Amino acid sequence: MLTLAAALVLAGCKRGEVASLDAAPPPAPMSAPSGFAGGMAMKREQSLAAPQVEQAAADAGQSQQAPLQRYLAVRQDLNVEVPPEQLADAWGKVRDLCGRLQCELLSSSLLRETPQQPGNAMLEMRVAPADVDKLLSGLAGVAKVVSQNTTSEDKTAEVIDVEARIKNRVEFRDSLRLMLRDTVTKRTMADLLAIQRTLSDTQAELDAIATQRKVLEQQTSKQHIQIQFMPTRTLSQGGGSYNPMMRALREAGSVLAESVGVLITFLAAVLPWLLLVGLPLAWLVRVMWRRRRAKAA
Numbered sequence: 001m002l003t004l005a006a007a008l009v010l011a012g013c014k015r016g017e018v019a020s021l022d023a024a025p026p027p028a029p030m031s032a033p034s035g036f037a038g039g040m041a042m043k044r045e046q047s048l049a050a051p052q053v054e055q056a057a058a059d060a061g062q063s064q065q066a067p068l069q070r071y072l073a074v075r076q077d078l079n080v081e082v083p084p085e086q087l088a089d090a091w092g093k094v095r096d097l098c099g100r101l102q103c104e105l106l107s108s109s110l111l112r113e114t115p116q117q118p119g120n121a122m123l124e125m126r127v128a129p130a131d132v133d134k135l136l137s138g139l140a141g142v143a144k145v146v147s148q149n150t151t152s153e154d155k156t157a158e159v160i161d162v163e164a165r166i167k168n169r170v171e172f173r174d175s176l177r178l179m180l181r182d183t184v185t186k187r188t189m190a191d192l193l194a195i196q197r198t199l200s201d202t203q204a205e206l207d208a209i210a211t212q213r214k215v216l217e218q219q220t221s222k223q224h225i226q227i228q229f230m231p232t233r234t235l236s237q238g239g240g241s242y243n244p245m246m247r248a249l250r251e252a253g254s255v256l257a258e259s260v261g262v263l264i265t266f267l268a269a270v271l272p273w274l275l276l277v278g279l280p281l282a283w284l285v286r287v288m289w290r291r292r293r294a295k296a297a
Helices: 002-023 036-065 084-100 129-142 156-181 189-221 244-250 252-296
Strands: 072-082 103-111 120-127 144-154 223-231
Touching (some): 072 189, 084 120, 084 129, 084 223, 120 129
Parallel strands (some): 072 223
Antiparallel strands (some): 072 144, 120 223
8 A cells, every 4th residue: 555655646746747847938039139130130121222222333334434425517518610511400410319318408509601700500408417428429420529628516515505404494384384273372463474474484485495406406417518519620722722822812802991991980080080170270370370470571
């Protein structure tokens, strides 16, 4: 009996120890050091923000490396020679060629040859850069280019300034329109009229700036080309060589006629003064001479 009681007591103690072990709370997790969680958050934010920063830096680098678009106003002045009998035909062919290209004819003139003066012609146009070579090739087929002068003027600063002014005026105009549409804010009639006047002035200024931008676009998007046609100058006449004496003999009649014309002009200018001043002066000199002669006698 004593042995059985001792065994029961030992079994109860072991069961209590097991129950106490099962009921014990789990061990508390190890607390992280102070600042560890914040450091992890900062690292996570930095890892998320790093691609954005790199992209922004890449965009900034591209914007800095991208070349600035330049706006150039290019002008070409050409002098060409054409045989006198082919001058009008060559002028017409170049003008028709301009009509088939991206070309805007600004002005044209033709003076045919007469016995008094040689003929000449002129074409002024704006040509797209892609068609300049085609125009010059067509010109070389009908005339001889004796001189070509090309000039270029940088309009970049002027274009940038005009575009900035347009953007500024557009934003100001839109803000004025919003103020007129605003029905919440109470404004007097004088305020509304002032806003309306300012809006009208802003729109007029915007239209003027837009016109200036169109002019700059025409100057920079196409080349200004002016062609002066002249008859071919030859140093031979009738198959013979150039002779200054023969030329002087041929021009003697015209030189004599010009000299006679100059003399007639001189007499016409001097004769009235001879009648008004010369005759009274001659009469006075004659009277004084007679008096002196009479005193001497």
